[in-house]
Amino acid sequence: MTDTTTGRVHHLNLYRKYFELVTAGSKTTEVRVKYPHLADLRPGDQIRFHIKDTDETCVVKIQRVSEYTDFETLLDREGAATVNPTASREEQLADIRAIYPPAKEALGVLAINIELVDG
Template identity: 35%
Template structure:
């Protein structure tokens, strides 16, 4: 694989409510506008989402480019974008508050994400990562994040999720 086709690693800062929805698997599409950094992303690249001290490494599964926020909302699932907590109109208003018309004119990118998680378990926040689920498989712990719904239906800072993926 040459450098032009090798997956690259990127990092984005994301707001905590959106981060939590991605960790839970509810939000699978991240919306950005066509800044040069976003335009360089390709399917298969890794994308590290960072919110404060928390981070999650995802993979870009698909990229859809839209001419406008309205076109985005016509083509993409509002639940995948906003976690199902807002109507499409409310979601459009929120996106437009972040990206005014001059930014929207750069193109609206829908980054479809996947974590590739095959196993998730609770571990203490300061503990070392759990051993691989099966010694015959090479795995890497790629992310730690709060596991929503842990401990009686509420997320606690000391309940962390280790996402292990097969390499």
Template identity: 40%
Template sequence: MAEHTLHIRKPYFDLIACGTKTIEVRVGYPKIRKIAAGDLLRFSYGNDTLARSVTRVKEYESFKAMLDVEDPTAIGGPDMTHDQLVTAIRDIYPPEKEALGVFALHLVLQR
């Protein structure tokens, strides 16, 4: 089991902390491509951290392809529509980053 630390924006940190967000979306940077099922992810926002275990890693060619399969509520919470979620993700990752591949990291409380 490997450990990885990822920085995350406050609203998404809070959704992970309360258990609503169980899928973290990232693009295929080399660091992300090293994450595998069974690894431990430490999420940080400012001085706050929390840990989750990775149960599954799925790669997609685009955000749209990912959202056609994955549960949007598990990614952005119950208050975001599909279109709002696409906009929010694309605000973080422009098209050239999306072209690196899209990763859905499935999370559970640390075991």
């Protein structure tokens, strides 16, 4: 779906705890592995986050996309508080790696700077 004023809309699932941080406006960086379907994310595009098996969604606008070789570098450069202000860097690293094993991290990682549009 393309709109000349908002760019493309991408649909991604998000765990409830992160969804709530996004809708509160306190999570401004989303972390993802650089899967092929995410390689074309661009500033101006939107992401509609869904909580799996619910009707709950929110929309964010992509402000910036940065690529890193690993999660540690991403957290150091972006600032752990922008990813999850309720957890320490070490807790976040453990949580992220529980979601994405080493083989996925090896694909490269993305820091997606977001701004809430509709929550």
